[in-house]
Amino acid sequence: IRKFTWFKKKVFETMDDEKNDELDLKDKDHDRKNKFINKVYDETNSSEYKTDILIRTRHGLRNISVLNILIKTKLIKEHRIRFNEEFNYYSDVPFVVQLLKYSNSFMHDENAIYVKRKHNDPINTPSLSQIKDPDNRFNEFIKAHNYCVSLVDENSYIRYYLDAKMVSYYIHFFAKKIRRSKNDLWRNERFEIMTTVLKNIRPELLNKSSRFSRKLIEAGINGDIELAKKIVNRHLAKLKFKKILKNKNEMNKYLYRHKYINQPIEENTIMFETFMGKSYADSPKYIYEYLAKNYPNKYKFVWVLNDPKTKLPYGGIKVKRFTRKYAYYLAKSKYFVFNVRQPLWFRKREEQIFLETWHGTPLKRLAFDQEEVTAASPTYKAQFYRQKQEWDYLIAPNKFSSDIFKSCFMYDGNMLETGYPRNDLLLANNRDQIAIELKKKLNIPLDKKTILYAPTWRDDEYYGNGKYKFKLKLDLDLLKQELGDEYVVLLRTHHYIADNLDVTGLEDFAFNLSKYDDIAEVYLISDICITDYSSVFFDFANLKRPMLFYTYDLDKYRDVLRGFYIDMETELPGPLVYTTQEVVERIKNIDALNEEFSNRYEQFYQRFCSWEDGNASKRVVDIVFK
Template sequence: MKKVSVIIPVYNTTEFLPECLESVINQTYTDLEILLINDGSDQGCRDLLEEYANKDARIYLVDSIQRKGVGAARNAGINRASGDFVYFLDSDDYLPLSTIERHVHHIGSHSMLTGRVKKVTVKPEEAGEERNSKVLKNRNKTRLFKNYSVLNRLISMEFVKGNKLRFSENVENYSDVEFLIPCMINMKKYPYITECLYYKRVRNDPITNPALSQMDKDKVVRDYMAVYNLLKDQYEGNGAVSKFLDRQFLNYYRKSVIMLLADQKQVPQSFNSISIAAKKVNPKALKKLNVVVKTEINQLRNEKQASYARLIKLHHLLRNAKRAVKSRRKVYVFLYRNFFIRMPMKQKKIVFESFLGKNYSDSPKNIYEEMHQNYKDYKFIWSFNEKRKIPGNAKQVKRFSLAYYYHLATSKYWVSNSRLPMHLDKRPGNIYLQTWHGTPLKKLVFDMNEIHSANPKYKLHFYKQSRRWDYLIAANQYSSDIFKSAFKFEKKMLEFGYPRNDILHDAERDHKADELKLKFGLPLDKKVILYAPTWRDDDFYEPGKYKFQLRLNLQQMKERLGDEYVILLRMHYFIADDIDTSGAEGFAYNFSKHNDIADLYLISDILITDYSSVFFDYANLKRPILFYTYDLEKYRDTLRGFYINMEEEVPGPLLRDSEDVIRTIENIDEVMEQYKGNYERFYEKFCGWEKGNATKQVVKQVFKS
């Protein structure tokens, strides 16, 4: 057997290292030398590397206190390697167990064998194998090297040393190009094997711990220009390499440089490095470019920064206009960004939205009603998916209509309890009050490791959307602390409790509850159970539309509890499924589309939930709360994780099936007595700020004019 030196540079990838290293240690090909090159990682990551080095004799740790970059780390690995072949692996990626064996089996006398790289956001349960593919002996070399990556290539160490192959140490991005260009020149054949997979992880947190490719775009572009300029000079006499580099440069310019310069502030910062590179492009390579790009390149070559900036601005205007005509909404977004947002801002106009336009509810509702009563000189706009009956003279606009974009662009204030769309640019002077919609039990955003939701860019999108918030409401100190870390929120936290919970402390709440029961047509002689579960991150149709399977046996509940109770079903606003209550008529009522869940709190005598934040609000009433947690282990350990210990801290029992739920309700007085101590501690911690006056305090703080 021939030895393979696997070189793995490591920089602060503690959360990914076990998957990566286990996938190498357990390879079916065992004659390995595993070189872990620690590139200045923190102590926790260094400790984990030492732990692995101590448990497998094939692992060697090369430790560097100072970070030198991935190029230097890989060069250090080459210097230390003693294998017949070298194989590079990034420390956040992982391999199917037979990848290296297949490479070794098929490489024969070739200098390099390249496999297939597959991008993933979450590791599949089984890293798949493909057994019916074949080696393609002569793949087009331009196609083989265009990704600028050395990953998933088994390379002869004799070839590496013979051609003095090294990685660039002057840049963080694109350091592989300096290594790969000599390969392209000196290899006679370019074999590629589709059955050798490599899983390239697309990190879900490009804010806290980004991969190199997720760094600031201006830094990535500068590195590319530095590498291009260096190699163009180095291979000036090699027509094939020069042609390859020029083709890659022009592709990169269209895909990356132009997108960077959509931000006009980047033009003066980046112009010089791009201009130097553009001068090195062979004029013949420009012939097939479209007239807009060709003119831009010529302005770069002639160092005409002012005219280039105007061209780039026009380029993006035309590009956006071309995209806009593809749909009505894109036309509206184009108008919003290019025209509406430049119109005069109305200093006393407010746009309200609750739960993505689905409801007239929650804290935005309370804030609106307070302002409608006491701030008559303001103009109010409500965003809805469909027209609603609401008090006052607020103008209603359909979400994503032309009027919606016009009013958002010209209003000084936005008030919302969920995230507004990514494409809404926030203009200077605009004030965004984010009321949020619950005390967190489930881990949120940057406190989560893996993302199992429908949107793998959840963290990036959330970060961009939350940078627009000027105020954020917290219901308790616990929430305030979590929001600062999980949302990376550093602006004004309003620590008054939730406006939506004021009604739960209203002296007239019992009278209002009786009125609501009559309004809803519920029997006045029966108690009310409210079932309000949350959604599951991994069970979805598409982003924002989640599946839900009702796991309560409504028919059995009706038989045992129907003489004394009725049950109201209230699904999370993300849940798209209609809930079937067949066979439980007169007992089960579906209130999923009811505007405001606070109404349902008032009329209910018992709450059943799972991991929804509703129980934090409901606790203000000091009424029984039951937790139907049939999938507790999966939800806690895989999908989300919790901030508190549910088994010890929640103010009610954790129940696993319908029989448990029914039996607990039948003995509700005994259960309440059993959890009395828990409930008192819970109330003090999570409801202590709620005094019934949060709305007035928030309005006074935010709307100062």
């Protein structure tokens, strides 16, 4: 039975509509006629099949559920089937077992769509399956198994599969606790309980098990904890070795956990990482350059840069992400300056100091403020919660961001209300001269004005984790035709976007700067900014230059995908436009636009840019690197 995660109803309907749009009418007719075929099983052939569907194919006991089953009221009343209130986590299991025991026939629709709504916040509002309660969960697991076994015949299919579930639990979950848990209960009292249970499993399960599983089960039946530990240790070591052979990064993680992390901290070493090693940019860059200029011999600088050709001034050490050197410095550096989250396998040592700069004033809802979108799964939130607990400092560019970060990250650590170091460049005294030099370096015509188009990614359009699709909606040919005599266009997509923009035939008009490291430098050479839901406009506003918001999919992005922290229709410092022609008309009448939005722009500037004065890097360094 297929399952979909239930986001907002609108999200599900949108996903379903988009899927259907990809089919032509002929395909739809074929789908209706052939896919939804019911299969009916009577008492002569249903016993094993229904048990297979409702128990064997469900992972573990907790996924045995009454969800997606329609049950005749008569069956429930006749056999007085009830949920056992003694069970908190596994109450569905005995209920389903009784259904299987007493039902004579059932109908199975192999292609029915079952919409399941997952609890999206496992930290603040966890579902029963998301609650971390190993003590009570173990006791109830054993109790539920024993109770269900008492309800059925010893030789029934149901009993066989219940025993199979118990064996699977012992092999795949309990055995790891024997090896890894700091709680000795798993090696004494709970192991004794498992011994009692394993002694009563169906013998044929032992015969069908692998050599490793059979030996481990036998050790459990005999109550031999030392032998069980030996078998588990050998097996896990073998698996780890195979994993290391397949992926060299696993060896680096192993060295990090078992060697480097036990070595002394390098007191003056600082590790910098921007966008997972993709660039030398953002606030870490400006903090680094301030430190290098003002404390030239005090610190050892390590930069995470995946491209070895990336130019790094001031003699910093370059390391590629997830390599052995990366693991080494991750374990031994005193300070960390990252603008995104650290690796999940990182374990901050007590002496280490982690500075999280983040990478923008939030427009789109983030982390725990996100309700139900593709990117904010329960796993994502659980991981984010653990990672933010390792942040000693978090930078806020304005009061608005400071308040939002406390909410969306559930952050109660040291908030540095300093402004963004990356915006120091935008307020530099010599910024005009810097802009001219940058234009020369990038071969941008000095006699043309520049229009920056910097769109963001869409949560529901992606190839894989961190790789998002993007199709350019702005008609560059029309822009060139209407504005080419006076302007050129600079294109800059989000670092998550995997698609390359094709500007073939427009090389003298459209310049793709998506791979250019530092977007702050791109702002500096831009006379007008066009964006959508990217946070770039909060930073660009420091320049007090005109902005347009090309929001062709506003309703979907606002109401379905993300949601915003501000009202885009009343609070933005520029107009919302929905077509390329509107973009053209607004730029042709740019003076009128500036006049129309002057008051709103000033209010916006005071709200989001008033902390910026070109000295944020100094303020951060003075606090963190005492």
